[in-house]
Amino acid sequence: MDRLNDTGILSAVWYAAKDVRIERRVRPALEPGQVRLRVTCCGICGSDMHEYLNGPHAIPVGTPHPISGVAAPVVLGHEFTGEVLETKGDCGAVKIGQRVAVEPEYRCGTCPACLRGDYNLCEKMGFAGLMGHGGMAEEAVLPHYMLHTLPDAVTDRQAAVLEPAAVALHALRRSGLMAGQSVAVVGAGPIGLLLVQFAAVAGARRIVVSDVSEARLARARALGATETVNSMSGHLPTQAQGVDMAYEAVGVQAALEDAIHSVRKGGKVILVGLFGAPARIDAFDLVNREVEIIPSCGYRHVYPDLIGMIAGGVIDPSLIVTRQVSLADVVTDGFERLAVPNDDVKVLAVP
Structure with missing residues (x-):
């Protein structure tokens, strides 16, 4: 063969x-x-x-x-x-x-x-x-x-991006995001930008995106981000101004730290990026602020809903x-x- x-x-x-x-x-x-x-x-x-x-x-x-x-x-x-x-x-x-x-x-x-x-x-x-x-x-x-x-309403070009969209939708569902909440997305690559779209559709009132590329940040704003931060020169919100949940969509130590620091007390950090090396966390900080870590692996039972959302023009x-x-x-x-x-x-x- x-x-x-x-x-x-x-x-x-x-x-x-x-x-x-x-x-x-x-x-x-x-x-x-x-x-x-x-x-x-x-x-x-x-x-x-x-x-x-x-x-x-x-x-x-x-x-x-x-x-x-x-x-x-x-x-x-x-x-x-x-x-x-x-x-x-x-x-x-x-x-x-x-x-x-x-x-x-x-x-x-x-x-x-x-x-x-x-x-x-x-x-x-x-x-x-x-x-x-x-x-x-x-x-x-x-x-x-x-x-x-x-269905005919879904193009080949859209269908070719269903797989990363499924990763993003599964992560969103794992997080339990509700309308009116605030989110940070660390990394404006394919998964991060798709998370921005889904968060906007879910009714997030504030979507803050960080990346090192101004072109990607511009794309994030076009897809629904309310604020963007170039991580080479700026910082995500922290502590009292922190968001309800942050999606780490890069898979590197610095991005993980940014995501953890960006959430409020009692917030959630969703791990979507694939880390190529063991990551370090400040367990004392997580316990002290009662921050929840939620890993998200691939996807399950999302393709039919996702196809329907695309066919219906939702995303x-x-x-x-x-x-x-x-x-x-x-x-x-x-x-x-x-x-x-x-x-x-x-x-x-x-x-």
């Missing part, structure tokens, strides 16, 4: 850090319960960039993932959408010709977390495009449970897309350009 030839499926394949190759791969046969998609759009995620720059982090090397059966080299891409080309066996409601969004979380269906319905916490959890072959290719093969049918996650590149040029025009500081937020690769 992983052999190469000159007439196969064009794919972006991770072999090692700084070694992503655009190559053609043999079209795999379907197993029962699997679906073949023609990929229409695939986003480059921060996780993809981590793997490209200094991986492996999540990509299995040597030992295959227990559900996908895949180890590196692996086709990247977990933020994607497409059209159903082929199915095999019982694939539920999935039919050939449907446009679908991909919810790329692997799940076993039998562990305690899966049986509770918390499939994002599955003991064998993984993501297509990291722990198995993904959608940065002309075609993708996936288990049918990952697919959600799209448009594609507003964070800043550039589109061809799949053939995704290394040079995508990964390499994102590896240096610039104002890009979300880049889509199109086969």
